[in-house]
Amino acid sequence: MYTSKSILNLQTNQSAEQTEAAIKKHDGWFYKYNFSNGISTNLDNELINTIHQTRADIIFPYLDEFFGGKWKGVKCLDIACNQGWFASQIAIRGASEVIGFDIRNEHLNKANEIKEIANLQNISYVNKNLFDIKDNEFGTFDLTLFLGLLYHLENPIGALRKVRSLTSKMCVIETQVTRTMPNSQILNGADTSLKTGSSIGVYTSDKNHVQDDLSIVIVPTLDALYQMLYAVGFDRIYLAVPPKAMYDQYSDFDRVILFAQVL
Numbered sequence: 426m427y428t429s430k431s432i433l434n435l436q437t438n439q440s441a442e443q444t445e446a447a448i449k450k451h452d453g454w455f456y457k458y459n460f461s462n463g464i465s466t467n468l469d470n471e472l473i474n475t476i477h478q479t480r481a482d483i484i485f486p487y488l489d490e491f492f493g494g495k496w497k498g499v500k501c502l503d504i505a506c507n508q509g510w511f512a513s514q515i516a517i518r519g520a521s522e523v524i525g526f527d528i529r530n531e532h533l534n535k536a537n538e539i540k541e542i543a544n545l546q547n548i549s550y551v552n553k554n555l556f557d558i559k560d561n562e563f564g565t566f567d568l569t570l571f572l573g574l575l576y577h578l579e580n581p582i583g584a585l586r587k588v589r590s591l592t593s594k595m596c597v598i599e600t601q602v603t604r605t606m607p608n609s610q611i612l613n614g615a616d617t618s619l620k621t622g623s624s625i626g627v628y629t630s631d632k633n634h635v636q637d638d639l640s641i642v643i644v645p646t647l648d649a650l651y652q653m654l655y656a657v658g659f660d661r662i663y664l665a666v667p668p669k670a671m672y673d674q675y676s677d678f679d680r681v682i683l684f685a686q687v688l
């Protein structure tokens with residue numbers, strides 16, 4: 426079992442019996458939550474836990490460094506927060522405000538249960554589709570988390586534009602990417618010069634994670650993702666290079682973590 430050094434236990438004033446009863450109200454925990462009274466949520470799939478713990482170990486050391494002990498003033502938006510595992514970790518680091526949103530109430534109910542157990546006053550959760558967020562609805566955030574969503578979308582560039590508009594300093598992007606293929610090429614009417622571009626992949630969707638009944642998802646290669654991030658207005662992009670010992674989808678760059686900065 427891989428355990429992240431960056432995931433902090435959630436403090437609670439509840440007794441072990443109270444917490445156990447609270448988490449038993451819900452089926453299907455997607456994350457391992459550890460509470461100060463010794464109670465934890467359990468996952469059926471150890472590989473999913475390894476992926477979460479690996480992501481945490483890549484993301485949090487960088488963020489802790491970037492915000493350099495000044496979490497107190499930080500506003501964070503966790504996009505597609507699911508059960509709020511990452512949002513909770515930002516909240517207990519002392520961020521002034523954390524908002525998490527997702528399209529599935531079943532996930533938000535669990536996120537709210539965790540909020541209550543750990544008395545996380547600085548978090549709120551809302552049911553929201555990323556594409557429905559209106560300009561100025563939430564304002565902008567020092568930190569946006571865009572984790573595990575890009576590869577479940579049919580409009581990745583639209584999503585990235587929206588994410589950029591919500592970010593004032595730093596966005597963490599975590600996603601599967603399409604393996605690099607020979608570059609694609611195109612002709613364009615009277616323009617007979619062949620243009621070379623980076624590629625995208627089109628795949629059938631994973632019904633458990635997509636919005637509505639999307640049948641396909643469009644997933645860029647890493648190269649295409651760089652281009653897209655600069656096109657939507659991020660100023661600097663830093664790619665995390667995980668050690669070989671970490672889960673191989675990360676060390677092989679099939680699944681990547683990027684820190685995109687706004688200057």
Ligand SMILES: C[S@@+](CC[C@H](N)C(=O)[O-])C[C@H]1O[C@@H](n2cnc3c(N)ncnc32)[C@H](O)[C@@H]1O
Nearest residue numbers: 505506507527528529554555572573634635636
């Ligand atoms: C693979 S999970 C990732 C959850 C979490 N961000 C993480 O990295 O652990 C994908 C999540 O995206 C949510 N989702 C899918 N499409 C969405 C959309 N258009 N707006 C908001 N949430 C969405 C799903 O309900 C699901 O909780």
